[in-house]
Amino acid sequence: GAVVSQHPSRVICKSGTSVKIECRSLDFQATTMFWYRQFPKKSLMLMATSNEGSKATYEQGVEKDKFLINHASLTLSTLTVTSAHPEDSSFYICSAMPLAGGLPSYEQYFGPGTRLTVT
Amino acid sequence: GQNIDQPTEMTATEGAIVQINCTYQTSGFNGLFWYQQHAGEAPTFLSYNVLDGLEEKGRFSSFLSRSKGYSYLLLKELQMKDSASYLCAVRGGQGQNFVFGPGTRLSVLP
Numbered sequence: 001g002a003v004v005s006q007h008p009s010r011v012i013c014k015s016g017t018s019v020k021i022e023c024r025s026l027d028f029q030a031t032t033m034f035w036y037r038q039f040p041k042k043s044l045m046l047m048a049t050s051n052e053g054s055k056a057t058y059e060q061g062v063e064k065d066k067f068l069i070n071h072a073s074l075t076l077s078t079l080t081v082t083s084a085h086p087e088d089s090s091f092y093i094c095s096a097m098p099l100a101g102g103l104p105s106y107e108q109y110f111g112p113g114t115r116l117t118v119t
Numbered sequence: 120g121q122n123i124d125q126p127t128e129m130t131a132t133e134g135a136i137v138q139i140n141c142t143y144q145t146s147g148f149n150g151l152f153w154y155q156q157h158a159g160e161a162p163t164f165l166s167y168n169v170l171d172g173l174e175e176k177g178r179f180s181s182f183l184s185r186s187k188g189y190s191y192l193l194l195k196e197l198q199m200k201d202s203a204s205y206l207c208a209v210r211g212g213q214g215q216n217f218v219f220g221p222g223t224r225l226s227v228l229p
Contacts, residue, residue, distance in 0.1 A: 034217065043206060043222045044162070093161050106150055106169075106210070108217065110161040 023094030030096035123220035141207030
């Protein structure tokens with residue numbers, strides 16, 4: 001159990017276009033999902049916390065109008081990078097925290113990540 | 120503020136034992152986590168400590184001292200596949216956010 005998928009795994013887009021990344025918890029329900037970005041040889045930086053049915057909470061310095069997050073159901077959150085620029089090229093990773101019951105509620109389960117390259 | 124420190128890089132020999140330290144200063148504390156991350160992949164969960172003491176899980180053990188803001192991850196009987204980055208993360212007291220340390224890149228040599 002506790003599988004999180006991300007789609008796409010890799011994407012290359014042109015500067016100025018938008019890219020949507022999906023994060024799905026496949027075998028559990030998650031009220032909270034986190035979106036991280038990671039630059040090469042660096043650690044994970046939390047971008048935002050996504051709660052089902054409410055607006056995402058963004059970390060300081062993360063533009064909410066550029067990184068649109070939607071958490072429409074207990075198993076799906078999406079991150080849309082709008083008007084992408086080369087500096088947005090990064091590894092984007094989502095994670096999901098399960099509802100209490102069954103899986104440990106303190107744990108976050110990571111998706112496999114999405115490698116975004118903006119040309 | 121919140122700050123987590125780890126050594127940037129460590130090297131050890133196959134079959135040996137290595138200890139990776141982590142110190143933290145966070146507003147509130149709801150648990151400390153260790154993750155392993157291979158290049159280009161997502162992190163995988165290794166351990167969770169919320170109370171002081173040692174948690175052992177096979178070749179991996181993790182220790183926590185909340186009063187000292189200190190944890191370590193101990194890896195025994197090192198194998199080549201243990202070459203990876205090891206991330207220390209703290210779950211803060213406000214909300215549920217996880218704060219990650221910079222990660223320690225471990226190289227296991229034959």
